[in-house]
Amino acid sequence: MKKKFSFIVVLTAFIFTLSFIVSPVGSVSAEIADGSYKVNYEMKEASSDNTSISDGYFSKPATLTVKDGVQYIQLTVTSSSMIKSLSAPSGAVDVISEGDDTRTVKFRVDGDLSQPVTMKMRVEVPDMPAMPGGYKQDHTARVVFDVSGLPEAGAKSTTEESAGNEDSSKGTTTPVDNPPTADETPVALYVTLLLSSIAIFTVYKLRFAKN
Numbered sequence: 001m002k003k004k005f006s007f008i009v010v011l012t013a014f015i016f017t018l019s020f021i022v023s024p025v026g027s028v029s030a031e032i033a034d035g036s037y038k039v040n041y042e043m044k045e046a047s048s049d050n051t052s053i054s055d056g057y058f059s060k061p062a063t064l065t066v067k068d069g070v071q072y073i074q075l076t077v078t079s080s081s082m083i084k085s086l087s088a089p090s091g092a093v094d095v096i097s098e099g100d101d102t103r104t105v106k107f108r109v110d111g112d113l114s115q116p117v118t119m120k121m122r123v124e125v126p127d128m129p130a131m132p133g134g135y136k137q138d139h140t141a142r143v144v145f146d147v148s149g150l151p152e153a154g155a156k157s158t159t160e161e162s163a164g165n166e167d168s169s170k171g172t173t174t175p176v177d178n179p180p181t182a183d184e185t186p187v188a189l190y191v192t193l194l195l196s197s198i199a200i201f202t203v204y205k206l207r208f209a210k211n
Contacts, residue, residue: 031153032071032113037064039145044116046140054121054141057083059102062145064113069153071113073145077103084122116142 041062043055056078063074074096077083080103086093093105109117118140125135 031069032066032147033151033153034066034068037150039064039147041143041145043141044144046142052141054123054139064147071109072106073109074104074106077105082123082125084124086119086121088117088119113145113147116144119143
């Protein structure tokens with residue numbers, strides 16, 4: 001009974017350690033540096049990766065403005081007479097300007113902008129021969145923004161790097177080694193624990209086999 005209990009304890013420790021190796025330790029989305037950027041995007045259906053029919057009612061690209069870490073998206077709606085209302089997770093959008101059947105709107109986006117942003121809209125198409133009585137429907141779409149390549153908060157801009165190179169040319173500088181990242185430590189620790197668990201498990205298995 002004692003041997004069986006010890007075997008269960010070792011096996012449980014092995015599985016627990018393995019779960020740390022397989023599952024991600026946890027990732028934190030990088031914040032985008034303050035500035036104004038043009039970003040492409042696509043409207044996708046609410047429950048699939050198919051392009052939403054509403055994608056044709058928005059002009060590309062969008063304008064992303066980041067100030068003090070707060071992100072704002074500016075979109076231009078075409079055929080705005082058919083898009084009666086538009087809202088984002090942060091609430092109803094703010095109308096910046098309106099033109100010839102176009103409407104430019106702005107809204108805040110919290111969190112990781114590399115993840116889809118859910119938007120709701122009211123679409124109303126007037127009466128026409130192909131659609132007697134017109135079309136009135138609420139739609140939900142997921143906006144996928146392409147923010148790849150945008151500078152991260154805290155990263156040096158090209159101008160800052162150039163200034164730094166000019167300053168270093170005026171005097172002697174000593175290269176500084178980059179400190180090891182914190183991500184390497186958990187991986188090494190988990191690998192060590194895994195190997196130790198395997199070793200203990202093997203020892204117990206051989207001991208039980210002899211008995």
